[in-house]
Amino acid sequence: ARRRMFPSVRVKVKGLEPLQQYYIAIDVVPVDSKRYRYVYHSSQWMVAGNTDHSCITPRLYIHPDSPCSGETWMRQIISFDRVKLTNNEMDDKGHIILQSMHKYKPRVHVIAQDSRFDLAQIQSLPAEGVQTFSFQETEFTTVTAYQNQQITKLKIDRNPFAKGFRDPGRNRGVLDGLLETYPWRPPLALDFKAFGADSQGGSSSSSPVASSGG
Amino acid sequence: ARRRMFPSVRVKVKGLEPLQQYYIAIDVVPVDSKRYRYVYHSSQWMVAGNTDHSCITPRLYIHPDSPCSGETWMRQIISFDRVKLTNNEMDDKGHIILQSMHKYKPRVHVIAQDSRFDLAQIQSLPAEGVQTFSFQETEFTTVTAYQNQQITKLKIDRNPFAKGFRDPGRNRGVLDGLLETYPWRPPLALDFKAFGADSQGGSSSSSPVASSGG
DNA sequence: CTTTTAACACCTAGGTGTAAAATT
DNA sequence: AATTTTACACCTAGGTGTTAAAAG
Numbered sequence: 001a002r003r004r005m006f007p008s009v010r011v012k013v014k015g016l017e018p019l020q021q022y023y024i025a026i027d028v029v030p031v032d033s034k035r036y037r038y039v040y041h042s043s044q045w046m047v048a049g050n051t052d053h054s055c056i057t058p059r060l061y062i063h064p065d066s067p068c069s070g071e072t073w074m075r076q077i078i079s080f081d082r083v084k085l086t087n088n089e090m091d092d093k094g095h096i097i098l099q100s101m102h103k104y105k106p107r108v109h110v111i112a113q114d115s116r117f118d119l120a121q122i123q124s125l126p127a128e129g130v131q132t133f134s135f136q137e138t139e140f141t142t143v144t145a146y147q148n149q150q151i152t153k154l155k156i157d158r159n160p161f162a163k164g165f166r167d168p169g170r171n172r173g174v175l176d177g178l179l180e181t182y183p184w185r186p187p188l189a190l191d192f193k194a195f196g197a198d199s200q201g202g203s204s205s206s207s208p209v210a211s212s213g214g
Numbered sequence: 215a216r217r218r219m220f221p222s223v224r225v226k227v228k229g230l231e232p233l234q235q236y237y238i239a240i241d242v243v244p245v246d247s248k249r250y251r252y253v254y255h256s257s258q259w260m261v262a263g264n265t266d267h268s269c270i271t272p273r274l275y276i277h278p279d280s281p282c283s284g285e286t287w288m289r290q291i292i293s294f295d296r297v298k299l300t301n302n303e304m305d306d307k308g309h310i311i312l313q314s315m316h317k318y319k320p321r322v323h324v325i326a327q328d329s330r331f332d333l334a335q336i337q338s339l340p341a342e343g344v345q346t347f348s349f350q351e352t353e354f355t356t357v358t359a360y361q362n363q364q365i366t367k368l369k370i371d372r373n374p375f376a377k378g379f380r381d382p383g384r385n386r387g388v389l390d391g392l393l394e395t396y397p398w399r400p401p402l403a404l405d406f407k408a409f410g411a412d413s414q415g416g417s418s419s420s421s422p423v424a425s426s427g428g
Numbered sequence: 429c430t431t432t433t434a435a436c437a438c439c440t441a442g443g444t445g446t447a448a449a450a451t452t
Numbered sequence: 453a454a455t456t457t458t459a460c461a462c463c464t465a466g467g468t469g470t471t472a473a474a475a476g
Contacts, residue, residue, distance in 0.1 A: 144431065
């Protein structure tokens with residue numbers, strides 16, 4: 001039970017040293033210690049209990065282009081479209097482990113390569129030389145089955161692997177044309193599916209160090 | 215015009231420091247400066263001209279598991295099954311560039327990670343801390359179209375992606391059962407296809423640092 | 429009852445040899 | 453004539469939501 005995160009986190013970075021080498025990584029941290037349930041008739045997530053996230057260290061996903069010069073990182077959009085989420089706490093494939101029915105927020109880390117440390121295979125963040133960014137609009141709620149039909153529609157319309165479920169003809173939403181014109185989706189609060197069957201979350205933005213859903 | 219190398223080079227390593235980090239890489243060097251042609255009626259390659267290889271530095275393919283501890287490297291068979299060969303001298307994808315109708319031999323490099331050098335993105339071999347191995351039986355001749363029907367048969371029988379060309383029924387050769395019993399193929403001198411249409415070569419062995427075709 | 433898992437059809441993405449066409 | 457390129461059908465490999473079954 002592991003699926004890619006979709007929409008994926010995409011960022012632009014500025015202000016790096018052009019010749020310095022950097023690793024760029026992503027992790028996903030809990031927003032709170034609450035468990036949520038989706039109330040269908042009011043179309044919103046409501047607190048349904050407590051959970052203790054305190055003892056688990058989030059797994060780091062190193063961008064596959066790492067390490068790379070500041071110049072190269074700044075020249076392109078950095079896309080984390082291969083990040084995989086799982087609800088299996090025993091996962092040994094290095095995927096990001098999350099609990100279903102909880103709220104999370106991705107963080108992007110820019111890590112300057114430093115000869116004092118062996119960053120060759122980073123398992124945890126170094127103490128220095130790290131800058132961390134996160135974006136309110138990328139917050140999401142994990143699920144194993146979609147709770148919200150708009151999410152299902154967004155995924156089917158946007159994820160190339162879900163093409164088989166697209167309704168041919170007049171299924172195109174009002175935003176479709178805009179999204180094809182503007183690669184950066186405007187801030188939206190969205191749920192999205194990620195686990196064996198689901199997860200719910202939103203992602204998109206543009207900022208000093210911008211982030212946007214794929 | 216780029217294809218995977220098949221059979222792929224597979225090696226076992228011994229004698230590494232268990233806790234030391236190593237990169238393991240492969241490159242392919244010319245066996246001589248001759249151009250060859252295949253003489254069908256005598257079923258052999260014959261010299262057909264000269265070429266100057268002297269000014270080109272072979273490209274290095276770093277094993278995707280790099281860097282990794284000596285302990286981990288020694289515990290598994292190291293397979294280079296994603297190595298891609300091309301005859302395009304302008305290739306900018308980092309694939310290994312070879313000329314058709316020439317003889318080549320793969321080399322495997324074991325590179326100890328050394329904090330004095332930045333091995334994070336190796337383009338060329340460092341001056342120290344490298345051990346290089348190669349195996350006579352992995353020598354091969356590059357082609358763009360198969361010259362030898364036995365090679366075609368070997369590829370179709372052994373390469374999962376060529377399954378569509380397998381002849382159902384009594385197409386199985388005498389070695390098939392053996393090969394399924396023993397993962398290490400005995401030394402064979404073989405041609406094989408690798409370019410837009412072809413390359414010819416063999417690969418297999420068992421040695422202090424063993425190598426075998428996939 | 430709510431939530432998770434597993435099998436499934438349907439896709440994307442890419443690795444095969446083939447055969448015909450193009451190149452040299 | 454020899455060699456290379458291209459389009460192709462046929463595979464492997466893996467990412468989708470769906471659905472029914474399983475689990476809690």
